[in-house]
Every structure is written in structure tokens, then in C-alpha cells.
Amino acid sequence: MTTTDPVATTVSKLARGLDDGLIPPALFGDADVHAAELRRVFARSWLFLGLTDEVKEIGDYVLRRMGEDEVIMSRGADGEIHVLLNKCRHRGTIVCRDDQGNSSHFRCPYHGWTYASDGSWTGAPKRPRAYRDLDPKQWGLLEARVEKRWGLVFACLDPSTPSFDDYAGDALWYLEAFFGLDSRGLVSLGEPNRWSASTNWKSGAENFGGDNYHVATAHASAVEIGVIPDPRDGNETNAQFIAGPGHAFTATAAFAPAYGLGPFGHSPEVWANFDQAHVDDSHLELHKTHYLFTGTFFPNFSVFRFLGAPTATGLIPIYLMLRVWQPDGPHKTEVWNWLCCYYAEPEEHRDGIYAAGLAILGPAGLLEQDDMAIWEGSTVAGRSVMAETLDMRFNYQLGLGNMSVGGVVDTLAGPGQAHDKSYNESNQRAFMQHWLTMMETEINP
Ligand code: FES
Ligand SMILES: [Fe+2]
Numbered sequence: 001m002t003t004t005d006p007v008a009t010t011v012s013k014l015a016r017g018l019d020d021g022l023i024p025p026a027l028f029g030d031a032d033v034h035a036a037e038l039r040r041v042f043a044r045s046w047l048f049l050g051l052t053d054e055v056k057e058i059g060d061y062v063l064r065r066m067g068e069d070e071v072i073m074s075r076g077a078d079g080e081i082h083v084l085l086n087k088c089r090h091r092g093t094i095v096c097r098d099d100q101g102n103s104s105h106f107r108c109p110y111h112g113w114t115y116a117s118d119g120s121w122t123g124a125p126k127r128p129r130a131y132r133d134l135d136p137k138q139w140g141l142l143e144a145r146v147e148k149r150w151g152l153v154f155a156c157l158d159p160s161t162p163s164f165d166d167y168a169g170d171a172l173w174y175l176e177a178f179f180g181l182d183s184r185g186l187v188s189l190g191e192p193n194r195w196s197a198s199t200n201w202k203s204g205a206e207n208f209g210g211d212n213y214h215v216a217t218a219h220a221s222a223v224e225i226g227v228i229p230d231p232r233d234g235n236e237t238n239a240q241f242i243a244g245p246g247h248a249f250t251a252t253a254a255f256a257p258a259y260g261l262g263p264f265g266h267s268p269e270v271w272a273n274f275d276q277a278h279v280d281d282s283h284l285e286l287h288k289t290h291y292l293f294t295g296t297f298f299p300n301f302s303v304f305r306f307l308g309a310p311t312a313t314g315l316i317p318i319y320l321m322l323r324v325w326q327p328d329g330p331h332k333t334e335v336w337n338w339l340c341c342y343y344a345e346p347e348e349h350r351d352g353i354y355a356a357g358l359a360i361l362g363p364a365g366l367l368e369q370d371d372m373a374i375w376e377g378s379t380v381a382g383r384s385v386m387a388e389t390l391d392m393r394f395n396y397q398l399g400l401g402n403m404s405v406g407g408v409v410d411t412l413a414g415p416g417q418a419h420d421k422s423y424n425e426s427n428q429r430a431f432m433q434h435w436l437t438m439m440e441t442e443i444n445p
Helices: 006-020 031-040 164-168 171-179 201-208 212-218 220-224 281-289 347-361 366-381 385-389 426-440
Strands: 047-051 060-066 069-075 081-085 100-102 105-107 114-116 121-123 145-149 152-156 186-188 193-197 239-242 248-252 292-297 301-307 318-327 333-342 417-419
Touching: 006 031, 006 426, 031 426, 047 060, 047 069, 047 318, 047 333, 069 152, 081 145, 081 152, 152 164, 164 171, 171 281, 171 292, 171 301, 193 366, 201 292, 201 301, 201 318, 201 333, 201 366, 201 426, 212 220, 212 366, 220 366, 239 426, 248 426, 301 347, 318 347, 333 347, 347 366
Parallel strands: none
Antiparallel strands: 047 152, 060 069, 060 100, 069 081, 105 114, 114 121, 145 152, 186 333, 193 333, 239 248, 239 417, 248 292, 292 301, 301 318, 318 333
């Protein structure tokens, strides 16, 4: 009897078809592929966990996920942020069950092993009798590597993964352009919203990495009722950037005329609040025209700077949304959604900005409903017997060869590779290429 390795089969199909824009559906629905990508992709990537503001005080903690492992992001007595595997070192019991809180210690409910908020082992019941020879230094909670940038927290499980800067590559320039525009970083406008979607995590990640082409069709109802301006002309003026291994961004100049926005997407009064001397000139070049953007930092952290319709007071709400496409098995994604703005935004604007972000891209947001319903399809196809039997491929050929209008340009600020129109799935192909590279790279024993 011969056996077939579904992971090797899918990876090989992707390797053979990617240059021609042919993607096997199993990427979006096969359980074995998903189990492998948790180890090969998620365990070796720098993952976004939250904002430093969420654990402002010593002892503050929140629960987050890395791949499908639950971790505690806590601020220890040393003032540093620690990311700790939420599993007791004795026999694996969950040591922290509240989503958030403040505590100097985490005490395991099974036998009482106790850990400080920096993860160090501090004791157990009857320790002098029960654990005379136990070395506390060896038995603290397992801890991930942590990197803090722009008020954001990233973590990585694998000690052999390159530094955050090397992992980010050219994406660092774009992240700095977006998040570093205000030297004080970002203000979170509330706790992250969360909801569950019946789709593989890659659908959201690849879409936010640069899929302007879908907007006019998938979100036609929002255009018809005037919630967002007609995006069709934007296809001609959008820019797409491939920036480092798997990271991709897109930016648009399309909506500025519709709302009469000036450079940087802010009114002159708000722009005056920014520490403009701090901003790099090359970043300003991009912001002058392309200040509305989306992007995905590989694998599952997306950003979106977008605007809502003018409010009764004339405010055009510009919000920054941070999003994690949290895998929950191969067929489900838990979407985590932080709505933020720059510190430069006056206090009296912030409620309006939060409401605008929630209305468009919150759990019941207008655009969100469209996307979630649509993305289910690729996941269903990813576990379809008929699709597998008839060897179906998805078509990612937009922008390949002579297929589409537009191409690589060197007229835009920023490193990496830029394309000047939206008739292009190069960002998605770059995402898939890096996923493929990671899946083909053996795991160190
Ligand atoms: S499993 Fe945690 S103390 Fe025993
Ligand atoms: Fe969408």
C-alpha cells in the first residue's frame, strides 16, 4: 500500500504552480497542512501580540495566542513585558484563565506551583518538604523573545529566527512610515474586538496585503449608499509594495479628492500636532499622496489606515486598525481588531474616530460582513473532495506577464518592489512564496 503525504503533495503543487499563479485550494482547508504550518510558519515568525499600553502597570497581563498556543503577555516587576507560555511546568495545567487583569503572581490551580509575573518559579505548597532539590531557575514558565516597536509588542518562539529587523527586511521602512508618523506612537481607542469567522487565516492575511481590486465588487453596497467613495478609479492610481520576505502593502491616493483631504490625510490643524521634524522626508513623500493604506506583516498581522464618512461636525475620521488573523484550526479564524489613532489626534475627535472604525470594520462593520461571507468559499474549496479529485487550482494570475495593465515602477518612495495599479496579485504571490519557503525549510531538531 502506498501512502501519500498531504503536506508534501500540497507544497509540491504550490512550488510547481506559483510562478504561473496557480494555487492549490488545500492551502486553505487541509488539516495536515495547517498542523505543519503551525510549526514551520507560526513558530518561526515574529507575531504581533498587542500594544504596550494594554499592560501599562506592573502586574498587568492579557492573554494572547501565538499560532494556537495561548500565552500570557505581562509586565513583570522588572518593568519589562514578558510573553509566557500559559502552561504549568509541572504537568501542563493552564495557569491563567482570565483574559486580562493585574496580578503579582500566577498560581496553578492543580498543585499550586506559583510563578511571578515575569514567569519565574517562586514556590509550591510545602516546598521544603516536597521540592527540596528543585532548581527554581530551571522551572519558570517558558518565555518567547519579545520586541517592542512604536508601542507595539511582537514575539517569536524560535531562538534561531533572525532579529526582528532582519525578519522585517524592507517592511521596516513601511512600518516606520505608518506607525512612526507620530513620535509618540499610537493610542488604542479601546480593547480589541474579537469575532470568529469560518475561513482559513490566510484569506484575511492575503486580502489585507493588497487586494484593492475586490473593493468595487465585494463592497458595492457600501459604495452605493455612499459610505465609502467609489473605488473604481483607484485601481488606476493605487500602489502596491512587496517589502521583504512575505510582507506586502498597498496604498491609495484615490479618496482624497472625494473628501477634499489635504496632504497626510489630516486637516492642517491636526497635522500641526505632529512632531513633523521627527518624520523622515522619504516617509513624508509617501504620506503626501498615499496616506490611506493596508498591509500584512507576514504571516498574520495586518494594518489598515482608512477613513469614515464626514461626521455632523465636519470631522473626517481617519483611523488606524491593527488586526491579527488568529488561526483556530484550518477552517476558522478568530479575528482580533484594535482601533487606534495617532496621539496627535485631539481628544474630542477620538470617539468619532472609534465609531467610524467600528461602523466600517468592527465585528458588525459594513465592509466586514461582505468579506467574511465571501472568504468562507476558499476554505470550503480547500476541503472539497471534488476540487481535490479534479485537481482544481485557484487563479492568482492578475498582473502576471502581459495579463494586466500596470507594472513595476520606481517612481514611488520606499524600498522593495512597487506596482502602480491594482490589477495585480503580485502581493499575494509574494505572500505565498514566503509561506512556501518556510514550509520547505526543515525544522531544526
Ligand atoms: S500541574 Fe501545575 S502545579 Fe501541578
Ligand atoms: Fe474587503
